[in-house]
Structure formats: C-alpha cells, structure tokens
Amino acid sequence: MSKDLNLLRLLIILAEEKQTVLAAKRMNLSQPTISIMLKKLRDQFDDPLFIRDKNNLVPTRKCTQILSSLPDIFIQLDKLYSDNTKWDISELSGELHLILSSPLIPTLGVHLIKKLTSLAPELTVQCSHWSLSTPQQLELNALHFGITYLPMETNKTLMEQEIGSDEFALVVRKDHPLKEATVEALLPYPICISIIPGVTGPSKAEKLIRHFKLKKKISLRTGDISLMTNLMKESDYIGIMPRSLQASIGDNFRFLPLPQELVPRGYQRKIAFFCHQTNRKQPLTEWLIRESKEILSQICP
Numbered sequence: 009m010s011k012d013l014n015l016l017r018l019l020i021i022l023a024e025e026k027q028t029v030l031a032a033k034r035m036n037l038s039q040p041t042i043s044i045m046l047k048k049l050r051d052q053f054d055d056p057l058f059i060r061d062k063n064n065l066v067p068t069r070k071c072t073q074i075l076s077s078l079p080d081i082f083i084q085l086d087k088l089y090s091d092n093t094k095w096d097i098s099e100l101s102g103e104l105h106l107i108l109s110s111p112l113i114p115t116l117g118v119h120l121i122k123k124l125t126s127l128a129p130e131l132t133v134q135c136s137h138w139s140l141s142t143p144q145q146l147e148l149n150a151l152h153f154g155i156t157y158l159p160m161e162t163n164k165t166l167m168e169q170e171i172g173s174d175e176f177a178l179v180v181r182k183d184h185p186l187k188e189a190t191v192e193a194l195l196p197y198p199i200c201i202s203i204i205p206g207v208t209g210p211s212k213a214e215k216l217i218r219h220f221k222l223k224k225k226i227s228l229r230t231g232d233i234s235l236m237t238n239l240m241k242e243s244d245y246i247g248i249m250p251r252s253l254q255a256s257i258g259d260n261f262r263f264l265p266l267p268q269e270l271v272p273r274g275y276q277r278k279i280a281f282f283c284h285q286t287n288r289k290q291p292l293t294e295w296l297i298r299e300s301k302e303i304l305s306q307i308c309p
Contacts, residue, residue, distance in 0.1 A: 015052070016078055019057070019071070022046070027065065056068055076164055097291075097292075102131065106136075107135075107138050107155075108154070110205060110231040111174075112155060116307065117135055123299060143166060158280050166284060167284070168282055171279055173279060174251065176275075178266060179262070181260060182259075182260055189265055189266065200248070202231070202233065202247065203231050
C-alpha cells in the first residue's frame with residue numbers, strides 16, 4: 009500500500025482539535041473527506057489511532073507514539089524546502105500572537121514588540137497575558153509564541169527553551185519605614201506578591217513562610233503590576249516582584265534583596281520561550297529567541 013505523507017498532517021490536527029468537524033473546518037475540507045483520510049491512516053498503521061470518548065477523539069497508545077515523532081519529521085521536511093530561501097523579517101505580515109507573563113510585559117514585551125514592529129511594519133502583534141489556558145493555546149495555534157517563568161507544566165507538543173533568568177526582590181516606596189530586609193523587620197507590614205500566571209497554588213515565598221513557621225500571611229497575590237505599585241505608593245505594603253521591573257516602575261520605589269534566611273542570595277528564576285514544536289527551527293522562532301535573550305541580558309544583568 010502506498011504511503012501518503014500528507015495524511016500525517018491530519019493526524020496532528022485531529023490530535024489538536026479532537027473532533028473531525030473542527031479538523032475539517034481548519035483544513036477547509038468536508039467532514040466526509042476527513043473521515044476518508046482518517047480511514048486511510050488507520051489502514052496504513054493497522055490501528056484505530058483515535059477512540060471516541062463522548063464528543064472527543066482520544067489518541068491510542070500507538071497514535072501517541074506516532075505523534076511524538078512527527079514534529080521532528082516535519083521540521084526536517086520543511087527545512088528541505090526552506091534552505092534555499094533567504095528569510096527577510098521585513099516581509100512578515102498578518103498577525104503574530106505573543107503571550108507573556110504579566111511581569112515581563114512592561115520590560116521584555118515593550119522592547120521586543122518595539123523592535124519587531126519596527127523591522128516588520130506590515131505585521132500586527134497581538135500581546136496578551138499568560139494564563140492557565142496559554143499552553144493549550146500554544147498547542148493549537150502555530151503563530152502563537154509564549155514567554156514566562158519556570159517551572160511551567162506543558163507537554164511534548166510544545167518546545168521549551170530557556171532564554172534568561174530574573175531575581176525576585178522586596179519593593180517598597182522610597183520613604184517606607186522598612187530599613188533592612190530581615191524576616192523580623194518584614195513581619196509588621198502587609199505583603200503583596202507578583203504571581204506567575206499559570207502556576208497554581210501558593211507562591212514560593214508563601215511556601216518558605218510556611219516552612220519556617222512564621223506567623224505571617226500574604227495579604228495579596230496579583231498579576232497586576234499597576235495594582236501592586238499603587239498599593240505600595242499609598243500604603244506600607246511591601247511587594248515581592250521581579251527585579252527586572254526596577255527601571256519600568258519608576259524612581260519612587262526601593263528594591264531590597266529578599267531575606268537570606270528565606271532565599272539564598274543570588275537565587276534566579278528561569279525564564280523560557282514556548283511555541284509549537286513545528287516552529288522549533290523556523291527563522292522567526294530563532295529570531296524571537298535570540299532577541300529575547302539579548303533583551304533579558306540587558307534588563308536582568
């Protein structure tokens with residue numbers, strides 16, 4: 009039986025969409041055509057490939073194994089056709105979606121989008137905040153790219169590459185009564201934490217407070233940096249946020265290292281770039297990673 013490599017792309021789309029109706033819509037084909045293609049795939053691999061569970065298609069074990077190898081196969085196939093084509097960023101057009109952890113938007117996001125739209129004036133960038141649903145968005149959309157702090161739970165459909173790191177610190181208004189960053193000095197004041205969207209449960213700071221059995225609770229968790237800065241500006245709130253924000257939130261605040269009893273001096277939180285595996289070796293992906301590394305090296309020295 010002859011093998012049709014084009015059918016393998018359907019396998020990926022069915023795994024992402026989980027319904028033949030949605031796969032047909034995405035491929036601009038009729039549902040009967042998708043059913044015929046799926047039957048050919050099942051015959052080729054001598055396996056049902058997908059089992060229906062209520063309204064969704066669930067891949068079989070063999071299908072899961074096949075899917076894990078397909079990104080590398082298609083990257084190599086795409087490379088055969090792209091090696092002789094010179095990539096020019098100025099020719100980019102249409103839309104590109106960047107999804108960033110909220111503390112990274114006013115820092116990395118500003119610099120990256122400024123350079124990207126300057127070099128590619130016909131491109132529209134849509135920038136949004138990283139959320140619990142972001143990994144799924146990246147899995148389903150090839151032109152979605154994400155950047156956030158690690159650890160982040162994803163699956164093999166996504167490429168993850170470290171691009172830098174950031175240090176978290178205490179932040180207070182300039183005339184705040186706090187003079188030294190010790191555990192005892194922090195206890196009288198309310199604390200707000202810059203959370204990393206997509207990470208569920210208590211923050212690292214809260215886990216440390218519990219570990220050391222300190223009689224202290226976190227008053228606020230938020231991904232809204234402006235809320236934090238306004239609270240710190242108008243009250244005795246102490247913030248815990250990335251040091252990379254120091255330049256962007258203005259000169260009205262002081263940054264202090266976290267107490268060494270809680271966090272070892274120089275502790276860094278890794279930052280990673282995420283995209284669909286099929287984009288791993290694409291020129292745009294490589295450009296975004298390279299520029300993001302360069303920007304982070306400057307704002308997170």
